[in-house]
Amino acid sequence: MRYLLLAIAFVLSPAIADEPQPEIATGRGEIKSARADTYMAVTANPHASRAAERILARGGTAVDAAIAAQMVLGLVEPQSSGIGGGAFMLSYDAAQERLQYYDGRETAPAGVDEDYFMADGGPRPFLQAVIGGYSVGVPGVVRMLELAHQRDGKLPWADLFQPAIELAESGFAVSPRLHQLLQSLPQVAARPAIAGYFFDARGAPLPVGHLLKNPEYAQTLRTIATGGADAFYGGAIAEAIVRAVAEDPLNPGQLTMKDMAAYRAVVRDPLCSSFLQYRVCGADAPSSGGTSVGAILGILGQFPLRDLEVGSHELTHLFIEASELAFADRNTYSADSDFVSVPSESMVASGYLTERAELIDPAAATEAVPGDPVAFEQKRLMAQSPELPNTSHLVIVDRYGNGVSMTTSIETGFGSRLLVKGFLLNNQLTDFSFTPKYADGALVANRIQPGKRPRSSMAPTIVFNGDGSMRLLVGSPGGSRIIDYTARTILYHLGLGVPIAEAIAAGNIGAIGSRVELEPGYFSADTVARLEEKGHRVVQRELNSGIHAIAIVNGKLLGGADPRREGSAVGR
Template sequence: MKKLILLFAFLAAPVAASAQGVVSAADPRAAAAGTEILNAGGSATDAAIATMLALNVVEPQSAGIGGGAFFLQYNAKTNKIRTIDGREAAPMAADNRWFYGPDGQPLDHRAAVPGGRSVGVPGTLRAMALAHARGGRLPWARLFQPAIRLARDGFEVSPRLNNALRSYAPHVDVGTRAIYYGADGKPIATGTRVTNPQQAALLERVAKLGPDSFYVGPQAEKLVATVNNAARNPSKMTTGDLASYAAKDRPVLCGTYRAYRICSMGPPSSGGVTVLMILAQLERFDMAKLGKDNPVAWHLFAESSRLAYADRDMYVGDPDYVQVPLAGLLNRKYLAGRSALISPDKSMAVVEAGKPVGAPKRIKAQSMEVHGTTSLSIVDKAGNVTQVTTTIESPFGSGLSVDGTMLNNELTDFDIVPEKDGYLVANRVEGGKRPRSSMAPTIVYGPDGKVRLAIGAAGGSTIIAQVAKGIIGVVDWKLSAQDAIGLGLLYAPGMMAMAEKGTQLDAMVPALQALGEKVQSGPLGLKMNAVERVKGRWTGGADPRSEGVVMDQQGHTTVITRVGAQPNRPSE
């Protein structure tokens, strides 16, 4: 317990800066796994995989191999970025009434989450394998060793995990309860050492036999039986659904903001395109002169967010199934027209999606995302960068587990009701389709053409606003990545805005209301990580709302001073 208290103490140490590799992750044990791999000669990709696997063990409420991931890989030699789509997929048996009950009525989101029907075919391991083939240096099995040790030998329950266990006790299955709860039904206390031998054995098998051992054979059969025999919302997944799953290369999605080039993930993620739209619509305003403490700057941010989210909701889905008008959405003339709707001294009365060139007719999309995600940012000593956002969707996903590993509820990112106003929505459920995501792993090139910043976030649809805020903080307000992450957020996906409670925005609420903003204060459940290049050296930032740290190969670690807990809203 003493060790854990020291680990999560409120320190005011400077952020680690290094010419060597740097890892920013949501848990110090995971960051240590990444730096171990860097020190063993691994690449940024190797370290990212090791960090993800360790997070699977110590942050089971947020992500793992039972979920999905998006990778951005920057190659310092070629100065190019590749993106990998490891998003979960619907079973082929899924149709647009997948989340309807026996009474023929659609389930509400809360009722659809638990059990087997919400589980998508996991994509994380396939994405890891593809990333490793493209950018790995060390053997595949070596990357699993830190996570295997944590699961086999044990780790101490952190305050954040304990909070999640308390908040979601009724949601998790018997197998999970056997690991993390006592005979009295209460979660294991903070600081208690816990082991997960079943998960250790699973990771050892995948390390030795490769990802196929998860997608075919006994392990696949076990996963299928778990979701199809679930007591709540049983699925119709097959072993063929797992065997046929493939991670996909997707075109990198890039745009510009001032003198910076911003590159992110394209569909089925809506994160990248929406971030780019928010930024482009703000470019005509002097955000630098307004500054971070000016309510007008945040009003403009909210208005631009509303417009971008409206287009996102209307047009973005899985590009293998629906026509996504990316070129039209990012067209500078179109974005200038959208920006012209924004006024610095009043709020828009109505916000609707625009009509970009190439927009298909009669589509609409609107889904609900919640907070079961994690992000990590890594650079190696050669300057290669890997930015990953990975998720199981809700905290503890579907509530189901296989061999000590949680299974996602990603399919509830689809629109449950497939029609609206008499026409089909873009993000409806279809067999084999990947649900729309807000995850937005992003890499920013500076005016010198070199990578300046890699940043990502967790927190459902707030991810988009978080990443846009972080970029504005660095580019316009000249903040460090750490300080940009720490800024409070004004989140405005629609007409109502939420000002993050307990931040600098509290004092701005009256001024925002005077500008016509419909705004209220409340917790948002945010979590970000970043690495950045400053004067030729790499440093990083981690969210003060989380247990995140920045760690480098030289042994310098910063445990970020936390800004306060958000009970019952873990920002996973």
Template sequence: MIRLVLLALLALLAAAPAQAQRQMVAAAHPLAAEAGMAMLRAGGTALDAAIAAQAMLAVVEPQASGLGGGALLLHWEAGRRHLSAWDGRETAPAAAGPDLFLRDGRPMGFHEAALGGRAVGVPGALRMLEVAHRALGRLPWPLLLAPAIAAAESGVPVSPRLAPLIAAEAGRLERDPAARAVFLPEGRPLAEGATLRNPALAATLRAVADRGADALHRGPIAEDIAAAVQAEPNPGLMTAADLDAYAPRQRNPVCGPYRIWTICGFPPPSSGGVTVLQAMTILAHQDMASLAPREGEPPLRALDAAHLLGEAGRIAFADRNLYLADADQVPVPLRGLLDPAYLLLRAQLLDRDRAGLPRPGNPPWGGGAPLASQPPQPEHGTSHLSILDAAGNAVALTTTIEDVFGARRMVAGMLLNNELTDFSFLPEQDGRPVANRVGPGKRPRSSMSPTIVFDRAGTPVAVLGSAGGTRIIGHVIQTLVAMLDWDMAPQAAVALPRIGAANATLELEAETAAAELAPALQARGFPVAIRPMTSGLHAIRIRRDAAGVTLEGGADPRRDGAVLAE
């Protein structure tokens, strides 16, 4: 009976209108959106709603997020008119060194490193949300976890997205007894619509409701996590002391002008905020509005839009790859990378007719010689949610366990991350140290890009972010252009065929109109790749006029997401 009720709820929520006047939640699963909205209806803040939604994602979207990973939170407090950035990024264990992913002096393959304990970073999402709740929450902490506890106990239907991922990863999941019991309970992968139960996670969430993040970072669960990380095969270095020592950070957001707006994002250790701002500043010198998609549009307009999106992204990625890492441990020329005069020089590199060969620049206030770059790593285990409450508080929260199902190792009902694979596997390149090399206590570079856009009065007009690893940056850039320059509603913007840079390559979404542009873009000199794009964009647009405030929301059709509003 519970399963039928939940299936009906999924259909109802997915069909909910994405427009409102008071408050809105956009998340990667209808039950996560409902958990968040329940807190708003109870008088909670956007931060309360985010915690409830994040806890529910651990139940319904375990392949992408959960207690065993990290998160970056961008928060707008309307009453104080204050924007804050809360860093719950995972950290490397104290014993980790630059050679963590070397074998016989050569870098390991991605899955050779990612599976097992070697790549598990000290999780930070829960501790960060707890600290943020003390400052910004209103509802009691246990109440926020109640919906997720009930769902983990009674079970939830396996979603259309989760089912094929379980089937694809069944061979790896079955090697871990705890994961096998949850995802292959009768020796077969759970099918779409089957009931996913996770009583161990319910017990962990109850402990967290009672003791807060200490339930995870100290005591028996922490000891079990450390033991699982250190177990064969492919053991890691994390200890219970690493979990106990974890501390989130509150950081200053990075902001920059874009036409009549101000765009704000997350600073290092994320590369997302800086790279998005660089690309958008470059695009500000172009007439993007004239390239808005239209019914029966001429191919040249779409081609030119793809060209500009791709080239601005490639120029920004060149700086990102060289300079950005954990600024607590390596010198990052943050001021120089966002300096208007420097970005004007970078914008002049963009040729509207031909793709260039993007190279990193030499930003002012560099603080030392540039450090070497690294190739990107695959990533499929991230989620994003956007929330606005009735008081005008806003949350953009991106959460991750890195690869799909993380390390494929489960403890206390939660999947552990493989986040350390976001570090460079090579500590040096051409005899120079890589900025994003592994180091004790260091946070690996992220591409997560929670973003809030403000109008001239300093009031939020858009809240957005995405899943997708390195591609997150391009997803967010394209969606910002669609909403700001092309005045698209969020749902149309997040559904656009994806076009974006990933390092020097221009990537086009397979089996869409974007892929049809490949020959013409290659003729202009772009290195092009056509790939599936499982973005997880969730966006809110706030429109104000004489009639009042209207909220519009968008949930990425490539996922199981939903927008709830009232």
């Protein structure tokens, strides 16, 4: 199935239901922005969007609604996120004019060392690391959500779990996307528990429309609802997690009860940078999303964007070059700032990005090399980690003017394939560089270390107008391509004036390494030929983003869910 182009369910307020909707010619059918006056939620699944709306209608905050949505996503979109994983959240408090960055990234167990992913003198093969207990980090999302709720929540904690509990007990229909991924991803049924849940007695994936119930997940949520995050990081739930990891018969890991008890979510300063007249704020280290999105936009802001057209070879070339420059720095410097020095502010400083923009030749592709945003004693070269495109993103604006942009993940599709008490465990340790040192002996910034958080490309973003008011909330799943998906959407919407739903649905560009990826069907043959003439090695392939956004224009909330997936926008 080329795309799962499912209908986007929009709940429109009566006051604006008859207003003209922007029609978008994308080649993927007619797409319209959702509109609302009071509140809006855009998530990766209609069940989760409705759960968020239920909380918003009761007067809950954006954080309250995000908690409810996450609990449902872990049930209906288990391949992408859940309480066995981690997340980054930006939360804006309108009354206090305060933006918080909540870091719920997983941490490495205390028992690992820097050679954890090395074997026989080289890095372990990816599939040997990804499945089973070996790459399970301490889950962070539950502790992060509790911390955010304590600061930015309004409704009782336990109430936020009720929509997911009810749905887990009554059951939900297996979606086309879930069914497709059960068929297509390798070794989904690698362990008995996950095989018994998602597959029938003959070993076939559950069909589309099958009513899937998860009473064990419902009981887990009840435990957390009454006992708080402590009930997840200690007691029977933590014991089950540790046992599944340590006793995995083929690929055991190092996670212990001490690791679980020691986990702490962190409140950090968001990283903000300039793009035209806007302030773009994102997740700083250990995410590379804030620095890389900011760098791409800051570089592109040096060019006359309004003279360029979406899909043209001129604009696409500039985006490719800016992305490759940003990724050269990202791969060199980005890591957990609690362990290494990350020059985040310098990486998005206007003067530095002006210098980087001068490296771009509008007529030809150039080799992107890392810059020197600060004087480092030892220049680090590129270190890759196999970050894969399975994650989820949601955006919410509540009646109080607060906003949340949150990206959440268990890493690869279905994570470690370990199903524990109704939810899947992550394999986020694979986001560390498998190789701890370069050939010259220099240490890789993103090497694995005890207690360290792996580098991420998750890029929850909130953009502000010059007067400090919210203008855009956006983000996407997609592994390291998240950065390009998010930056491209902001560029098209704010830089070129493209309506938000159209900006989301426009063709994706991937420029994260040695080749250029273009989404087929969006770029003309002439554009592709012109890019190749400039020296780009172009590959056309599906780029299955999941961009979700809410734009705030003249007091209206305009939302869009990526038509490539099954998300929905709801509001009133």
